[in-house]
Amino acid sequence: MDPVIIVGAGPVGLTLALALARQEVPSIVLDEGPGKDEQRLARTVVLREDTTALIERLTGFPLAEAGFRWAGWRSMRRKQVMRQIAFGDDEPAPLHVPQHVLTAALRAAIATERLVKVAVDSRLDSIEQETSGVTAHTREPKGTWWRGSYLIGCDGPRSTVRKLQDIRFPGRTAVERHAVAALRTELPWPGEALLHRMPPWRTSGPSAGEVTARPLADDVWRLDWLLPPGKDLVTPDLLVARVRETLAGWSGGTTPPYELLDTGVHTVHHRLARRWRAGRVFLAGDAAHLLGALGTQGLDDGLRDADNLAWKLSLAWHHGPHEALLDSYQVERRAVVAARLRAADQALPILRAGGLRSAVPGSARGHDSLLTDGHLGRGQLGAPGAYADSPLAPPRAESSAEVGTEVGDQVADVRVTAEDGSFVRLRDRLGHGALLVLLIAPGTGVWERKHWVTAGIMPRLAAAVTALPHHAELLVAESYPGAAAHTVLLIRPDGHLVTALSGVRPADLYEAAEAALGGPRATAEAAAGTS
Known part of the structure; x- marks a missing residue:
């Protein structure tokens, strides 16, 4: 099958290429520049814990050591300190890093990646779509036609891909x-x-x-x-x-x-593309949305686009079209960004005008809280958002259980025991295209795996995991926030919670996994693609 064409060699495009490569999907990155990035200390990004972990997982580069984690946050009005926050275990510090350091780490990882080809000085000027793939033409000194299975526009605010697909970009x-x-x-x-x-x-x-x-x-x-x-x-x-x-x-x-x-x-x-998908063409990052009036988290959202799209494209590339699954990329990511844009557009006139300060007691402190949330990536103005209303969310089962993570949210990064018996962080198992099934089993951490892997509910759960409609990895954790013993969590390849079940319920687990893949129709299409 033809590789995926990625237009744009910024952080989002390079992240997507690496994420696809980790799932054995080849790609071609069309870079209109010379393949080098200008070093600008006035151009920086702020990343949350999970997006920092994503970059480190893909590159093997200790990004946290190259950037700076803030010791705290202080907000002032005139001479008065309005709020102070000390970062620690309960309040993880954002990571602040120059963008060129991030891009350099991605480029270095791609230089040794056999499944990624970077074509420099390659400026896109046309796209042709057929039912079987996409053809792109670049206007380099020797104009070239590129054949791909899908094409993703990660080419920034003035996206050529978006314009060629006649997608409006209002805002x-x-x-x-x-x-x-x-x-x-x-x-x-x-x-x-x-x-x-x-x-x-x-x-x-x-x-x-x-x-x-x-x-x-x-x-x-x-x-x-x-x-x-x-x-x-x-x-x-x-x-x-x-x-x-x-x-x-x-x-x-x-x-x-x-x-x-x-x-x-x-x-x-502030802009939001009307569509993020046009057949086999997708938009991601600044080509799909512009947001950043409070703080510098705009790139953080672009990296989430790449993480969301990579595993879905991987399934489609390996197993044939999953239309409902591919459509869910736009539904999930556009809804999250649209909500943040609406919140910012509603809050900014109040925050900047200042007229309510004298009329509403305590409004200055309320304004400060809104601004702090925006800068720290929290609340309506800054939180990364959840996929609670995703079309991939399964119906609630009788065995559904409540845990400290809502369905559609990013899971907590707990220590788990992998299938080979090693202790790893849960986030280390993400991004390989597999579903994750996590059993909460207190006490397992103090016993050798050979003593409990064949005991109790483990054999039945292992059999249920093997029978799922897509490859899944079985993990075990001693505890998880808000989860009772023998709770089973089903987690998407991008780390979002699909469901939590009370005990081993093979039928409910299968139904939830099927929904997370786009439903029965998508599963049937996947099976047909491998026959």
Whole structure:
């Protein structure tokens, strides 16, 4: 079968290529550039725990060591500290990393991956679809036709793929603008990210707004200043003045020594593609959505697109078309991003206008909570979202059990015993295309596996797992948040919970697995594809 064509060699496209390769699906990445990325410390990303684990799992690169985990979060209004958060086991710290470091790790992994071919200086100019595949043409010095099974547009906000498929991209342009500077200095809050609204040294006008400071490794900080509406030019002199004024304001009136490393202007747009699928063509990342008025989690959503789509494309590539399964990519991911866009569009006018502050008691603190959620990837403005209403969700069975994770949410990363008897983290078993069946069995961790793998309910559960309509891996954990002993969890290849059952219920487990694959029709199509 023909490889998958991925248009765009940014973090989302490269992540998708590696995720497919881990599931034995070949791909061709069309990179319109020379295959190198500019090093920009003013262009950074904030990743949550699960997306950091995704990148580390795919690349083998310790991304957490190359980035910086914040010690805490501090928000201020004028001179008052509104909120402080210390990150730890109960509140995992986001990872802040320069985007070029992330991309370099992905490129290094792809350089040794036999199933991924990167074609540099390859600019897409046409796409042709047939029932059996896709043909793409690139406008390189020697124009080339590429044949693929599917094509995914990961080619950014000005996506050529989206335009060639005549997919509308409505939304709002220039929702916000931020002046950005990366500099090396010492601030009074080492290791803590800071949101400062209405700083006292800027006492009037819309430019009084807010400034955000996010630490990176090696005493480097990214500072973002919210700019007033309009298209006023941000000159180097203006930016240097902002830097000196802000550092002096935080340091008691005297500007501390600093080294300016990089600058830029970040313009935020809010847009959402009408469709994310057109036959064998899909959109992902900035080609499908633009979101980022609060915080820098835009890329985090793009990586979730890649993770969601990879296992579904893998099943279709290996076993034949799973139309309901492939359709679920748009249904799940678009709904999550649309909800966040709606929440941001509703909150921003209130947060930025400030008119309600004097009329509604406590509104300033409420605004601060909303902003904090957006920056830290929590709540309506920042949480990654769940697939609670997914078409892949099974009907509730009589044996359904409640656990600390809602159906459709990402599962907790607990320690599990793998089939070979080794102890691993649950997230380490994701991304291989297999369903995961997790049995909660207290006490198993202190006994050798050979003593309990053939005892109790294990043989019956193992037989039920073998009989599932798709390859599944049986794991055992001593505990899971909110789960009783002998609870069985069924988990998708991207780590989202399908169902939790009380005890071994082969029929219910089979029905849930069948639903997670797109339903009986998709399963029948898969069987036909392998016959």
